[in-house]
Amino acid sequence: MTTTEAEKTGTPAQPQNAAKPVVWRDPAAKPFVKIEGVTKVFDDFTAVDNVSLEIYKTELFCLLGGSGSGKSTLLRMLAGFEEPTSGRIIIDGVDMAGIPPWERPVNMMFQSYALFPHLTVEKNVGFGLRREGMADSEVKKRVKEILEMVQMGHLAKRKPHQLSGGQRQRVALARSLVKRPKLLLLDEPLGALDKKLREETQFELINIQEELGVTFVVVTHDQEEAMTLSTRIGVMNQGEIVQVGEPHEIYEYPNSRFVAQFIGSVNMLEGTVVVDETDHVIIDSPEAGCMIHLDHGISCAPNQEVHVALRPEKIIISKEHPGTQDNCMQGTIEDIAYMGNMSVYRVRLNTGKEIRVTQPNFVRDMGSRLTWNDNVYLHWQIDSSVVLTV
Structure with a gap:
């Protein structure tokens, strides 16, 4: 597994959702899913290129x-x-070598949902149970329970074409969960929903x-979705997992330029290390027009770019x-985008x-706001930036 910044410093970040047990920080915990040097x-x-990964129960x-990173x-x-x-x-x-899909303790929810158009909601959800020969009374009980959980019980008699995109997504999720798999795999589960419905469905x-x-494993290309949903994220690029960590760690402590630029928006400033002490670093950045001062040391060669x-x-x-x-740049506002809750400035x-x-x-x-062509100063705290050597 990739070493996170929290593991390096010995001060682990708080999990995104404190209610979840942080089992992956427990050295005695055994992974529920273990991927060892997998190549495809x-x-x-x-x-997929020599991927190793551990995922824990729940x-x-x-x-x-x-696209094309190898996640699917x-x-x-x-x-x-x-x-x-x-x-x-x-x-x-259990080693899964040679074990077919139908014998694995796994179910999968596809991006297309793959619902049977001629069956009602309750029959779609109960289809797999009936194929396994489960008693009809038990099928009805399980289907009713899971439909109530996904808030679709009142639409049990409808067919897929009578449902909205969000409702079809819930039916597909119910069908995946009704067999009570140990592991549920979701491939871009919210990709077909509009932005507002997608945000609601995430929670x-x-x-x-x-x-x-x-235990859920979700594949997504949407950074915001991954940050909202996950206990941890594995960032993939060209078939490799390049960083694993909690959402906070991935965002605040990226381990490479690729991760920093892939997760959210970021400014990259080039420079040369002129001071590298255990408790601070000073970088000369001609393109920033100032010295950049950070409150931690890094391991690099003298005068490294x-x-x-x-x-x-x-x-x-x-x-x-x-x-x-230090940490103070000067420039002119070229563009402003008013987003309601925030404004975006291009300087x-x-x-x-x-x-x-x-x-x-x-x-x-609005009269107190900055505007186009204003000359401005940009500054930041010494703990607000991250040095990347790769």
């Missing part, structure tokens, strides 16, 4: 990556729809997962000089570098 090759293309783990292929190997070219997948202590999904205690990642919301923008030379520094700044809109008075 299609002809001459390596879709986690809601997100595999996050762009890894999910399909967990489900048994693809066999690894090399490596092992162990679920609940419903979290509540259902917590109530049932089923590095990148400093600075999130837009960490920057303070003002017309007045903050009274410090052209005197050095020519463009910087993005976000600022919450605390007041309604």
Whole structure:
């Protein structure tokens, strides 16, 4: 597993959802899903490249990556729809080599939902149970329970074409959960929903997962969705998992430029390390037009070229000089986007570098706001940026 910044410093960050047991921090805990050196090759293309990962019971783990990163292929190997070219997948202590999908303690919810159009909601949900030969009375009991849980009991007699996108998504989720799998795999489960419904459904999904205690593995390309849903995130790129951590760790302590730029918005400033002590670093950044001062040391060669990642919301923008030379850039506002709850500023520094700044809109008075072509200062605290050497 990738070492997180919290593990390096010995001061683990607080979990996004404090109600969830933080089992992955317990050195004695045994992983529920263990992926050991898994590689998947299609002809001459390596879709998944030597991935090792541990997922713990009751986690809601997100595999996050762009198109072609290998996340869906890894999910399909967990489900048994693809066999690894090399490596092992162990679920609940059992090696899954050669075990077909229908014999694994796993269920999968597909992005398309794949509901039977000619069956009602309750018959869609109970289909798998009936195929297994379960008694009709038990099928009805389980179906009723799970439909009430996903708030679809009142629509049990409807057919898929009579439902909204969000309702179909809930039926697909109910069908996946009704068999009580130990592990539920979800491939872009909310991708077909509009933004507002997707946000609402994210929290419903979290509540259902917590109530049932089923381990979820979710594949998504949506960074915001991964940050909202997950206990931990595995960021994938070109078939590899490049960082694993809690949402807070991934966002605040990215381990590379790729992760910093993939998760949220970030400004990258190039510079040269001129001071590297155990408790602080000073970087000379000509494109920032100032010295950049950080409150921690790094391990690098003398005079090494590095990148400093600075999130837009960490920057303070003002017309007045903050009274410090370090961590202080000067420029002109070129563009402003008013987003309601916040404003986004694109500032052209005197050095020519463009910087993005976000600022919450605390007041309604438009007259007090910064405007186009204002000369401004941008400054930030010494603990607000991260040095990246890769």
